Amino acid sequence: MRIPLSHIAHARSGDKGDTVNIGVIAFWTEDYEILVRELTPSRVKAYFGDLVQGKVERYELPNLGALNFLLHEALGGGGTLSLRVDAQGKTFGAALLRLEIDV
Amino acid sequence: MIRIANGQGFWGDWLEAPVRLVEQGPIDYLALDYLAEITMSIVQKQKQADANLGYARDFPPLIARIAKRIRESGVKVVANAGGVNPVACAREVRRLAPDLKVAVVLGDDLFDRIPELLTRGHLMKNMETGEPLSAISGSILSANAYIGAFPVAEALATGSDVVIAGRCTDTALALAPMVHAFGWQPGQYDLLAAGTIAGHIIECGAQCTGGNCQVDWPSIPDFANIGYPIVEADPDGSFVVTKHAGTGGRVHSDTIKEQLLYELGDPRNYITPDCVADFTSIKLYDEGENRVRVSGIRGGSRPEMLKVSVSYAWGFKAIGTLVYSWPQALEKAQAADRIVRERLAQLGLQFDEIHTEYLGVNACHGPAAPPVADVPEVQLRIGVRGSDRKAVDRFTRELVPLVLNGPPTATGFGDGRPPVREVVAYWPALLARDEIRTRVEVVE
Numbered sequence: 001m002r003i004p005l006s007h008i009a010h011a012r013s014g015d016k017g018d019t020v021n022i023g024v025i026a027f028w029t030e031d032y033e034i035l036v037r038e039l040t041p042s043r044v045k046a047y048f049g050d051l052v053q054g055k056v057e058r059y060e061l062p063n064l065g066a067l068n069f070l071l072h073e074a075l076g077g078g079g080t081l082s083l084r085v086d087a088q089g090k091t092f093g094a095a096l097l098r099l100e101i102d103v
Numbered sequence: 104m105i106r107i108a109n110g111q112g113f114w115g116d117w118l119e120a121p122v123r124l125v126e127q128g129p130i131d132y133l134a135l136d137y138l139a140e141i142t143m144s145i146v147q148k149q150k151q152a153d154a155n156l157g158y159a160r161d162f163p164p165l166i167a168r169i170a171k172r173i174r175e176s177g178v179k180v181v182a183n184a185g186g187v188n189p190v191a192c193a194r195e196v197r198r199l200a201p202d203l204k205v206a207v208v209l210g211d212d213l214f215d216r217i218p219e220l221l222t223r224g225h226l227m228k229n230m231e232t233g234e235p236l237s238a239i240s241g242s243i244l245s246a247n248a249y250i251g252a253f254p255v256a257e258a259l260a261t262g263s264d265v266v267i268a269g270r271c272t273d274t275a276l277a278l279a280p281m282v283h284a285f286g287w288q289p290g291q292y293d294l295l296a297a298g299t300i301a302g303h304i305i306e307c308g309a310q311c312t313g314g315n316c317q318v319d320w321p322s323i324p325d326f327a328n329i330g331y332p333i334v335e336a337d338p339d340g341s342f343v344v345t346k347h348a349g350t351g352g353r354v355h356s357d358t359i360k361e362q363l364l365y366e367l368g369d370p371r372n373y374i375t376p377d378c379v380a381d382f383t384s385i386k387l388y389d390e391g392e393n394r395v396r397v398s399g400i401r402g403g404s405r406p407e408m409l410k411v412s413v414s415y416a417w418g419f420k421a422i423g424t425l426v427y428s429w430p431q432a433l434e435k436a437q438a439a440d441r442i443v444r445e446r447l448a449q450l451g452l453q454f455d456e457i458h459t460e461y462l463g464v465n466a467c468h469g470p471a472a473p474p475v476a477d478v479p480e481v482q483l484r485i486g487v488r489g490s491d492r493k494a495v496d497r498f499t500r501e502l503v504p505l506v507l508n509g510p511p512t513a514t515g516f517g518d519g520r521p522p523v524r525e526v527v528a529y530w531p532a533l534l535a536r537d538e539i540r541t542r543v544e545v546v547e
Binding site for chain 1: 315318361363364367383384385386387417420422468469471473486487488526527529
């Protein structure tokens with residue numbers, strides 16, 4: 001069955017220079033393994049297309065049922081250099097929650 | 104147990120939050136975080152214009168407003184409001200609230216020492232690009248080392264009512280009261296990591312008490328009266344995150360998890376001047392309504408290098424907008440973008456970047472946004488950035504004419520042409536910690 005990620009997880013995103021971080025958190029810890037299986041770094045990078053120019057890294061926090069993604073070169077220079085309306089990457093987390101995953 | 108509250112997540116956060124924290128229930132320490140990376144360059148410019156400025160100017164009036172209350176209740180205020188002039192900030196606090204004892208933490212400001220440090224061979228390479236700092240030494244606006252909790256705790260030990268630091272870490276504002284009250288020592292890394300993570304949770308104010316929370320946000324009670332966070336810390340390093348009774352918002356493991364992951368890098372290596380905290384060791388437990396217990400935290404050795412935050416003058420930018428209404432709003436906005444770019448090219452103007460977004464269509468989510476039909480309206484948003492101020496200024500005159508000489512139904516030009524803004528860029532670097540010598544002074 002395919003569902004949007006938002007059915008099993010929530011997220012928050014922010015910036016560090018030109019890098020966006022997205023924390024994705026399972027509502028129920030038993031769904032953490034689905035996040036690990038479905039949300040590969042390459043899939044996340046492909047999902048954001050040319051919005052993310054650099055690589056995508058993934059870190060695991062099983063204690064929180066969460067994954068942390070770092071999306072490099074994703075903010076048009078970042079900080080004060082960025083010309084983007086979302087210069088701090090605040091909405092990337094919400095964008096990722098629309099991704100369709102297999103459960 | 105001590106109670107540490109955070110009443111300000113950045114300079115510009117809700118003015119009522121710290122007042123309500125001291126009025127609506129018991130706390131022992133009030134932490135106030137004023138400094139973002141960009142803030143240092145702003146306060147440095149203010150100090151260059153007036154030697155008595157260069158700090159968070161909202162802070163002294165706030166202290167005046169709560170002075171009677173903190174004198175009566177014994178609440179200690181810990182703030183990084185000092186910017187690049189903590190002594191001037193302290194003097195202004197003393198002028199407005201003469202009954203309070205005020206201490207400052209000094210030694211983070213490296214601006215005057217940069218030439219000497221470069222001469223002695225400290226490269227201070229940009230942590231993102233690897234370039235040595237000498238490449239921009241002529242345009243540096245500010246340079247500050249991030250200092251940790253121990254100098255701030257030393258200032259608390261003077262018995263002062265208000266402790267003002269410059270560029271200490273955000274997390275140090277919460278860790279320092281624990282170091283002071285519990286006698287934690289350098290090298291007790293599990294305890295220091297626990298206090299650091301407590302600091303991370305509350306450093307963005309209400310962002311851990313229901314603000315910006317994606318979990319069923321319409322059900323979060325009374326945003327208008329949202330309670331700012333309070334940590335009830337125990338000497339063993341465990342703590343509870345809560346808020347005052349009767350306030351709005353929500354403290355739940357969901358809201359805490361979102362904030363734990365906010366602006367996080369490698370979760371096993373959260374580096375501060377005092378320790379390296381391991382976010383994979385955190386255990387959360389919802390022990391009651393609006394009460395989350397945090398325990399199990401482990402930490403590792405402090406780093407030998409401290410982070411230095413340098414800001415420098417980069418160039419200029421301007422961002423302008425126009426609104427196009429239905430029908431074919433997006434197509435008209437796209438045509439307007441092509442016209443602006445062609446006119447800029449005809450003028451021979453050079454920019455580092457020209458960036459266009461369509462608000463209402465895909466400005467935030469880019470390729471991840473779903474396709475839309477003929478939308479009611481679109482905001483065209485064009486920005487340019489470059490080193491030539493004249494070119495950026497010329498761009499700002501190219502949008503409003505489109506209302507009469509471009510595609511139909513353009514509006515939203517009432518503010519005229521957009522301002523040209525100076526771009527101050529940020530240069531993160533590392534410096535050996537023995538170069539940073541902090542000291543504490545009580546300001547009379």
